[in-house]
Amino acid sequence: MGDFLKLEGRIAVVTGGARGIGLAITRALIDHGVRVHVFDVAPGKGDDAAPYSFHQADIADSASVATAVAGLPPGVSLLVNNAGITRDRSAINMSDDEWDSVLSVNLTGAFHMIRALAPAMRVAGYGRIVNITSINGIRGKFGQANYCASKAGLIGLTKTLARELGPKGITVNAVAPGMVMTEMARALPPEFADKAKAEAVLPELATPEDVANTVLFLLSDAARRITGEVIRVDAGQYV
Numbered sequence: 001m002g003d004f005l006k007l008e009g010r011i012a013v014v015t016g017g018a019r020g021i022g023l024a025i026t027r028a029l030i031d032h033g034v035r036v037h038v039f040d041v042a043p044g045k046g047d048d049a050a051p052y053s054f055h056q057a058d059i060a061d062s063a064s065v066a067t068a069v070a071g072l073p074p075g076v077s078l079l080v081n082n083a084g085i086t087r088d089r090s091a092i093n094m095s096d097d098e099w100d101s102v103l104s105v106n107l108t109g110a111f112h113m114i115r116a117l118a119p120a121m122r123v124a125g126y127g128r129i130v131n132i133t134s135i136n137g138i139r140g141k142f143g144q145a146n147y148c149a150s151k152a153g154l155i156g157l158t159k160t161l162a163r164e165l166g167p168k169g170i171t172v173n174a175v176a177p178g179m180v181m182t183e184m185a186r187a188l189p190p191e192f193a194d195k196a197k198a199e200a201v202l203p204e205l206a207t208p209e210d211v212a213n214t215v216l217f218l219l220s221d222a223a224r225r226i227t228g229e230v231i232r233v234d235a236g237q238y239v
Contacts, residue, residue, distance in 0.1 A: 005220035008033035011076045012219070015059055015113060016083030017052065018044035020182045021132065024208030025080055025215050026052050032216065034078065039068055039113070059083055059109030060101075062116075069116045077124065078219050079117050081110035081154075082132045084147075091145040099146045106150035110157060114172075118165060127170035128219045131158050132211070133230065135178045135238045151176075155230055162228030171227040173218045178234025180206045201236030 012029050016022040017038035029036050036052040043054050057068035084106045087098040110131055121127030136144055137151025155174055162172040179185060179196035186193075196205055211233050217223050218231070232238050 005032055005216055005222055007078075007216065007220055009035075010078055011035045011037070011073060012078035012080065013037045013039060013072070013076055013113070013117065014052075014080045014082055015039045015057075015109065017080070018042070018054065020184060021177070021180060021208045021211050022080075022082040024212040025082060028209070028212040028216050029078075029219075037072055037076070039065075040083070059112055060104035062112045065109075065112045065116050074120070075124075076117055077121060077127050079113060079127070079129045080132070080215055080219070081113055081130070083109055084132065084150075086144070086147050088143045088147070090143055094145060102146035103150050103153075106147065107153040107157070110154055114157075114161060118161075118170065121170050122165065122168040125169045127165065127168075128223075129161065129165075129170065129172040130215050130218045131172070131174045132215075133158070133174045133176045135176050135232055135234050138176060138230070138232075139238060158230065159228045166227055171218070171223065173223070173227060174230045175211060175214050175218065176230050176232045176234070176238075177206060177211050178232070178237035180208055180211060180233075182208055196237060199237040200234070201239055205235050206233050 012034050014022055014026050017026040018040040026036050038052045039055050039057040055068040058064040085102055087102050089098055131154050133154045134151040136148045137155055140148050158172050158174040214231055214233050
């Protein structure tokens, strides 16, 4: 599989890579010989032994991103915009801060990261960017106007940057998970997972590793002629 993906020796940045889906992506990249730099607001649990370099960064703040990027080695060619937050509430009851904070991290944060890292990829004539969106950015979901708008915006950003960066050899794609069985999801009341399972056409919901495998494919040269795409990893929830 390592020969198939040909990721050995590359350098990646993964936002929100210290926990959950982001950590699964980080570990999968490391397993394929990639040197991973994680941008997150806080390090993961002390017992996590994944050998990545941690950079404390608030991606919603462009100055924080610039500082963290300045601490990277040259040659970053892979970027995964995974960091995201939720502040669920019905739209008519949603506060300005609940709206602004989710858009700032989920959408503006991805823009800050791409703007900071894409110039060097353009000079190198090579880059792979994967944005983690959501099936709810395609279909909408009650109580998630801010989250769904941010994830829908991420799809528009993905397609636009695929056009802008493609001539320089950079692909830009998105992965849209449905409900993923992370530790956080398993801690929710069972009716949430039950509803997702009822929507799905496969017998099991996706795991973080399922999402990570799709991200690795899109970051690899096996997907070198794929750009501007949104791939759902949702056990068929959207179907």
